[in-house]
Amino acid sequence: MNSKMIDLSGQRFGFLTVIELHKKEKCKAGTKLYWKCKCDCGKETIVRSDGLKSGKVVSCGCYNKMLSSEKAKKMKNKWEQTRVDGAVCATLRRKTQEHSSKYKGVHFDGRQEKRPWIARITINKKTHHIGSFETEKQAYDARKEAEKVLHDPYLEKEKALKGVVCSQGGDAL
Numbered sequence: 001m002n003s004k005m006i007d008l009s010g011q012r013f014g015f016l017t018v019i020e021l022h023k024k025e026k027c028k029a030g031t032k033l034y035w036k037c038k039c040d041c042g043k044e045t046i047v048r049s050d051g052l053k054s055g056k057v058v059s060c061g062c063y064n065k066m067l068s069s070e071k072a073k074k075m076k077n078k079w080e081q082t083r084v085d086g087a088v089c090a091t092l093r094r095k096t097q098e099h100s101s102k103y104k105g106v107h108f109d110g111r112q113e114k115r116p117w118i119a120r121i122t123i124n125k126k127t128h129h130i131g132s133f134e135t136e137k138q139a140y141d142a143r144k145e146a147e148k149v150l151h152d153p154y155l156e157k158e159k160a161l162k163g164v165v166c167s168q169g170g171d172a173l
């Protein structure tokens with residue numbers, strides 16, 4: 001029945017050393033063999049023959065975890081470089097336009113008859129409703145005021161952080 005059963009005991013695959021056959025499982029393609037392996041990190045794990053032989057499985061999972069945490073570290077660094085307290089300063093500075101107004105953070109809501117101009121500010125994915133106004137300009141002014149309160153702390157902090165980076169370079173002005 002298992003004429004082609006290959007004993008992998010004692011063989012090494014990446015960080016894994018095969019200890020013994022764990023179980024056999026019959027399927028359409030034949031018999032799948034599962035091996036009990038010991039990982040270099042000390043953990044035991046069960047791996048199917050084809051996983052070992054194809055080189056897809058090289059550890060108990062610790063290797064992948066290590067790789068992904070390296071990746072996570074890099075991503076986190078990148079994230080911290082572009083954000084200050086979680087806010088993207090570049091986004092705050094960008095003067096995007098909403099469709100209904102030439103001013104950023106202002107939009108026209110036709111359902112509000114008396115005060116159709118809505119000002120709002122989005123920071124850290126949170127939208128602060130500033131108010132609704134009769135004119136576009138009023139909404140814009142209100143938004144500007146709100147920016148001072150809501151954006152400036154972030155921008156100031158960014159400036160401070162950049163100052164630190166610059167002084168490390170030794171090129172003090």
Ligand SMILES: [Zn+2]
Nearest residue numbers: 039041060062
């Ligand atoms: Zn491991």
